[in-house]
Amino acid sequence: MLVKRMEDAINDQMNFEIYSAHIYLSMVSYFESQGLPGFANWMRAQYQEEIFHAMKMFDYLNEAGGRAVISALDAPTTEWESPLAAFENALEHEQLVTSRINNLMDIAREESDHATSIFLQWFISEQVEEEASVGDIVNKLRLVGDGGALFMLDRDLSTRVFTAPKEE
Template structure:
């Protein structure tokens, strides 16, 4: 059985992951509005990934006998100054999520909840990848400043991204 404090933390994180999905979908809509369909594709894949994260936590909380309590999802931003501003926002958001996950690990340790700590390890590792991916695109966009043609090349690159749900460990 999971503690009340861990249950609350998981419910809060499910909300944060669903918000992330909603935010990235809003970013996709922004990119579609400025005819950058590859950027929009990247964001849609990211939105699906964040939804997967929420459902992974949802399932875990249920498996541990916790009560899943869905909360209202805050409305996301809808306008940005540039593609660089969008991805700078992604990088900042992922750093924020990393902090939330780290706080959950600390709580699991304080609660002597070794199962939750073990479960959260996957998310700790995932956040390293999330932050790196966002930063890589931020750096590319900075390099492209003053070279608008490069933006279209990057758009083609980002159009190739596909989210594939990770297989369950054997």
């Protein structure tokens, strides 16, 4: 059974994952309005991934003797100066998510909640991949600038497909 402190912290993060999904969905619309369907596709897959994360927490809360509680969300940003600015924002956001997941692990350890520690390990590993993936695109965007290479990168990003991770 989850202690109240852990339940509240996971609920907060679950809702933050939903907020994260809203940020990426907003970026889908931004990129579509900029004529960058590949960038939009990449962000659509990112949106689906964040919803997957939220649902993983939702299910864990309910299975571990807690209760998932959905809260109101702030509206996400809708405009960015450039594709690079949008991806830099995404990278900063993923770094914030990483710090929040690490905080959850700290709470689980303080509460000697071994089951939640094991559950959170997946998210810690996932955040390494999240930051690397977005960081790689930020680096490529810095290299290509706003020139014709943006078209090629857009084409590359159009190939991303969301695939739900296998449960371990």
